[in-house]
Amino acid sequence: MKSRYVFPRHTKADLPIAVGGDGPFLIDADGKRYLDACGGAAVSCLGHSDEKLxxxxxxxxxxxxxxxxxxxxxxxxxxxxxxxxxxxxxxxxxxxxxxxxxxxxxxxxxxxxxxxxxxxxxxxxxxxxxxxxxxxxxxxxxxxxxxxxxxxxxxxxxxxxxxxxxxxxxxxxxxxxxxxxxxxxxxxxxxxxxxxxxxxxxxxxxxxxxxxxxxxxxxxxxxxxxxxxxxxxxxxxxxxxxxxxxxxxxxxxxxxxxxxxxxxxxxxxxxxxxxxxxxxxxxxxxxxxxxxxxxxxxxxxxxxxxxxxxxxxxxxxxxxxxxxxxDDVLARVAPIGEQLRQALTARFGNHPNVGDIRGRGLFLGLELVADRGTKEPFDPKLGLAGKIKKRAMAEGLMCYPMGGTIDGERGDHVLLAPPFIIEDEHIAMIVDRLETAITASLPQ
Missing domain, CATH: 3.40.640.10 (Type I PLP-dependent aspartate aminotransferase-like (Major domain))
Incomplete structure (x- = not known):
């Protein structure tokens, strides 16, 4: 539904309406569930339904x-x-x-x-x-x-x-x-x-x-x-x-x-x-x-x-x-972050368009390149980051792609910062859905 009175971040975006949260998921007005693999912007570290909060x-x-x-x-x-x-x-x-x-x-x-x-x-x-x-x-x-x-x-x-x-x-x-x-x-x-x-x-x-x-x-x-x-x-x-x-x-x-x-x-x-x-x-x-x-x-x-x-x-x-x-939730971050990193490396470590997988804990990034050998980035005119975000949302995944990684103009990356409460099943979802979004967004 188009907003009539809210001044949105982007006036041409047609955003779903969030109506609920369930652990690491957000739920829209149509009942669709989105796995929040970026914490919004590294914000929702305890998910979206923590009883103590x-x-x-x-x-x-x-x-x-x-x-x-x-x-x-x-x-x-x-x-x-x-x-x-x-x-x-x-x-x-x-x-x-x-x-x-x-x-x-x-x-x-x-x-x-x-x-x-x-x-x-x-x-x-x-x-x-x-x-x-x-x-x-x-x-x-x-x-x-x-x-x-x-x-x-x-x-x-x-x-x-x-x-x-x-x-x-x-x-x-x-x-x-x-x-x-x-x-x-x-x-x-x-x-x-x-x-x-x-x-x-x-x-x-x-x-x-x-x-x-x-x-x-x-x-x-x-x-x-x-x-x-x-x-x-x-x-x-x-x-x-x-x-x-x-x-x-x-x-x-x-x-x-x-x-x-x-x-x-x-x-x-x-x-x-x-x-x-x-x-x-x-x-x-x-x-x-x-x-x-x-x-x-x-x-x-x-x-x-x-x-x-x-x-x-x-x-x-x-x-x-x-x-x-x-409650020692902090103690989960390093080991579950390492699991996510290993899963990303297994899936994207030899990907021709993923040049670097990096980060610490549950703060991880993938840098996308047109050529792994030369580290040449994609043409900014492709708008790769925006395409990945849109396709990921269609797949029920929230991630944080950005352009300008190298110098403010060239380069693309995907930032992942999921809640500290994610489990093995969520890691598998993140990797699978991210692969679909990247594959669908890359130039053919």
Whole structure:
């Protein structure tokens, strides 16, 4: 049914109406069931009918739906902040709640600036991020992001304070015969050179996704990369901000993706899985050093949103942690993710048009190529990603294909981020239906 009043993402899309959820499935108004192999956008980590999450909503709404944070704090927000602080790496002991990933990243950028100002370093306003990254759709976060397709039409409005270095992508950017150590040294040197060229006294922060999400399709870093980038940041007094909006909250097999890198940053942005799709919520985890600087200085973070620390959202966040940590659902992610990866490799490992299968945990990607030997991508005019998504939906499979994998224009990938509750039967469905969708969409 065509929408008459909703402003949809795409005005020419004729979308089915979702009316129900059952575990890892969504159900439309005609009764058709869709296996959610992407969590929407890596959001629904516990599926679509979790009883504990539903109970948390009912219990909290009966107590308190909303209280503005300029007047009150609430038990759900205080509890969730304490639990996240205890579970996070390093000294990330303060939590700033927002309503989603873009807000979390916008908060991080502004807090980085204010931190340096309150330390008397008034020139530190520049942000360095990476090409082929995505940090949100608000203008500040979009400026930091390196997704050229998303940036293009808004370029005149984007901040000149944002600068970019190369992404870490072994499949596309590591030279033949170049060791992991040499490759990561090269990228660390590029960051060091960029900071010095900009003037180290002018750079506020370096921003990166530990595992790159929608822009490149679940690309993990090369071993040692983040430790070296962190060292460069420390050398120049630059904050390290990690964007775990998509790859965090257990998606890669640990609650925080950076745990696997042995790095504790100055800030971590989380969202998506924190509310598991049941409530919109995000958070910025902040180190003691940053918080103490604000507290002993002005005491006021010059920022804010209406729904900061929303009690309903925080109640669901606590229920999500109850399930991930208390019920040990998190422990399933690595082994079931490995099963899915093995199934994908068995089916697509020798496929002439699948160049790379990658990712961590239940955050996996397949990069599609016209030629495996040369890694030549398909012509963007084919619109391959869109065709795969449409055919997959026809087959009852939700996946997350995207174009522009290589440079914002060329390249196609399929991102998979299914709920942590999937079983063997769902893995078989994912692989079978994805193969049908890819085969039907490839040029003949």
């Amino acid at each position: 539903k109970a948390a909503v009912h219990e909290q709404v009966d107590k308190l739906a909303y209280a503005h944070t300029s007047f009150f704090t609430t038990d759900p927000s205080e509890e969730l902040a304490e639990r996240l602080a205890e579970l996070s790496p390093g000294d990330l002991n303060r939590v700033y709640f927002v309503s989603g990933g873009s807000e979390a990243m916008e908060s991080a950028l502004k807090l980085a600036r204010q931190f340096h100002m309150e330390n008397g370093q008034l020139e530190r306003a520049k942000i360095i991020a990476r090409w082929q990254s995505y940090h949100g759709n608000t203008l500040g976060a979009l400026s930091a992001g390196g997704n050229r397709w998303r940036r293009a039409q808004f370029e005149p409005m984007l901040s000149p304070a944002m600068h970019h270095v190369s992404q870490c992508n072994a499949y596309r950017s590591q030279a033949a015969g170049e060791s992991d150590e040499a490759y990561t040294d090269r990228l660390a040197q590029e960051l060091d050179d960029t900071i010095q060229n900009l003037g180290s006294e002018t750079v506020a922060a370096f921003v990166a996704e530990p595992v790159v999400g929608a822009t490149m399709g679940a690309v993990p870093p090369v071993a040692g990369y983040f430790r070296k980038m962190h060292a460069v940041c420390k050398k120049h007094g630059v904050l390290l901000i990690l964007d775990e909006v998509m790859c965090g909250m257990g998606r890669t097999g640990t609650l925080f993706a950076c745990e696997q890198e042995g790095v504790a940053p100055d800030m971590i942005a989380i969202a998506k899985g924190l509310g598991a799709g049941v409530q919109p919520i995000g958070a910025l985890l902040v180190s003691d050093r940053i918080y103490d600087t604000i507290e002993t200085g002005s005491g006021f973070f010059q920022h804010g949103h209406t729904y900061l620390g929303h009690p309903m959202a925080c109640a669901v966040g606590n229920a999500v942690l109850d399930r991930l940590v208390g």
